[in-house]
Amino acid sequence: MTVNTQTDTGNAPAGSDFNGYYRLTRVLPVIAVMAAIYGIAALVDYHINAVLLTIVVMIALCLLRVPVPIALISAALLGALHAGMDTNTAIGALNDNLLVGAQVGMTYVMIGAFAVAIARSGILDLFAQKIAARVGSDAQSTSKGLKWFLFAIFIFCSLISQNLVPVHIAFIPVMIPPLLAVFNRLRIDRRAVACILACSISFSYLLLPTGFGAIYLNEILMANVNDVGSAYDLSMTADMAPKAMFLPVMGIVAGMLVAVFITYRKPRDYVTDPSAENHINLAKPVSINPLQLLATVTALAVALICQLQFDSLLVGAMIGFVILAAAGIFRWRAQDDVFTEGMRMMAQIAVIITIASGFAGVLDATGEIAPLVQASAELIGDNKAVGALIMLLVGLFITIGFGDSFASVPILAPIYIPLALALGFSPMATIALLGASAALGDAGSPASTITLGATSGLNADGQHDHVKDSVIPTFIHANFGMVVFAWVAAMIL
Template sequence: MTDLPLSFSDGDGEFLRKRVLPVLALSAILYGGSLATGLHINAVVLSIIVMMTLCLLRVPVAIALVSAAVLGGLQAGLSMTETIAALNDSLLIGSQVGMTYIMIGAFAVALARSGLLELLAAKISGRLGTGEAATGKNIKWTLLLILCAASVMSQNLIPVHIAFIPVLIPPLLGIMNRLRMDRRAVACVLACAISSSYLLLPTGFGAIFLNDILLTNLNQVGADLGLVVTADMAPRAMFLPVMGILAGMFVAVFITYRKPRDYRLIENKAPVADMAPVVLNLTQLLATIAALLVALICQIRFDSLLIGAMVGFVILSFAGIFRWRDQDDVFTEGLRMMAQVAVIITIASGFAGVLSATGEVQPLVAASAAFIGDNQALGAAIMLLVGLFITIGFGDSFASVPILAPVYVPLSLALGFSPLATVALLGAAAALGDAGSPASTITLGATAGLNADGQHDHIKDSVIPTFIHANFGMVLFAWIAALTL
């Protein structure tokens, strides 16, 4: 192959040669082959294959979604103008959820500025101890319970997502080393607890996933098919799949990674330790607690995490947690932290809109139903495994729902699944792979905390353990839920 233009750096050239060009070649072969042979390739299938391939090759998810959407629209016979119009018309739904994420990011950064998480880490460290006394099994289980509780609260009570991990974990690594705790077990606890909480509890991020994304897409896609899903159905449908995740967590802690593992007993120099200690006086502590409570109350009262996070941010600002002139900096930092997720969710809605505009969702459903026949067990298994593959590709369960819904809802109803089973299949299929994807915020957050001293590998110690333990149990229990609900 000839050298690439000099305007590209060596890294860019390597990226283009090994990742982008093969996918473009695959797309050209599929698209051109269908034109030359007259053999029509379903536009939805083509779009999803190209999107997954691009994501697995670590092409930015936003570019992968738009590229695959355009290719699918052209394959279905839409003009470029019609394809872009279909993409734009569906962006509004995703942008509403994206704005919520941005406000949550600002609230999380404001909470971090308060020093509350640093204070919590110091208290835990002091209570558990760092000397030879910190070697008992009771200390190990207490620490795991604390991390599990913090993971749940980060999704449902204090919606800061993974922002607590790089602050809370590094100061505790010395204790974990003395206890000879296998950090792979800790990674599984963090990933499984975070996933379980937002999949089951309808507050915080759970409200976004269950109500704003899952139920909204189910009712929109199912409107013409007679499907109506209410808010109380989502937790009931997701109960068994979540029990599968928790079962995997217990296997990781009590069986797979139960044996002691030795790490170098070095002093951890985490970024938090290098920062000047934050002074949190009584007034600021009370204001922080008040902000958390008011944010939760507003979220429940108005059914809006956006309003709750905004009110919490305002309270922290007026309380002097950070300087008044730093408000823009705090908000911008939160925007940067959540921008990727917000953009992916927004564009994923446009991607789903293009899939619907192609008019080839129903033929795909009909073909799939003909292949599966009346075998619900086979149909449920295929849908779950395909969902696992898709979510692994770009590491975000929230963005997976609008991509899967146009195919999964009609197929589930065609196979005779009940509304509860349909909710379980779509919710589980979209969530599979979130804990275990290399690009997932959950696995990235776990590695950011556990690798503060350079002794925790992202792929071997976070991705592979969480993929095995969070997903295998969920596939089995979600399959059972689909057949029994």
């Protein structure tokens, strides 16, 4: 018997008087906690850090199932007002930083259109059907073998999406939806898949210095270390980054293994839509025209070349879309429909990325990021072990708010580098602390492209909740292990 995993058994029937009371009891504890924090702070005359308050409120609202965009805007405005900014200034700080996020959001909209166009070629349908052909009446061992084969494919695609074919999360909404019915037959827990995608994407750009990895390790991490470290006789070369990040990244790998083999090992049942089942039904085999297959491969190759040539994923995806349209993968008159379908698929990601930029801008405008780190430094004293742990946890908190490790490095570097050197950490340990602190929270933030990408594919049939099934599992498994392994790296390097 299949069970809809999105059903909350504790909910009262919709529309009942008790249902409203039940929902109120879910909100009241958060309000009570926030009131208690304010009360205690008032009694001891302690100012709550606006950045800390903003991120806590954002996380609490997300856990209460408030839509992520509303949670981001509400928490940002509350934090800004708490920091002493007036409403107009707070809204201005939010608006001024939307432009960067809008540029990235538009890129993902175009990626969505390109992804739908690729899906129209039938390549992924054929792949799903081939996998489905081996599921069902086969022996259990065969089904398990298919499960591990799929997991290996996801790891491989995640790796090349960051380093060899740098399309970031664009492959997820293309590859995953046709396979959901297969997942259901294999009784795969989609939370395990979310952890595989998030952890694989994270460790690929944090360890391998090509593609997005080259941007993070060389253009951002190394550049900031050398810029800030020049005043402290600290210099970093390109070969130092992978060595410094190796142990922290192994923490992510350990977390992924725990998710797959322990936490989400047991089978989980989902409801399979009849149309999805027919989609992979062997009675209706998928066939691909060789010319269309050639056109699809050509579009992918040209899109990659254009992306690398012009350093623009937007341009690459657009040209790939035009090639597929001209090759007849879909009717020329259906271009608007295909583009609109892709836009709908990526709209949530585009909107959240845009608002997350404004959220990060408000955090920066409060001027309380530096005081938060300085307060942590005062708490540390001369204890290296405590210092490493607090630096990692503060970095985790800040990056959850920003939702982007690439944006966190320039914020943390001016404070973390002199602090780490003053505590007696070696150059390699300092690099590991900065690189890991900025990366913590990227996988597991409600506004992270990594978790949003995982949800965009796994929730294609409405049975995978963003916060409950993507954010919380990836936060736990990608970050807990990384904190432990990064702490060990700081102490032994």
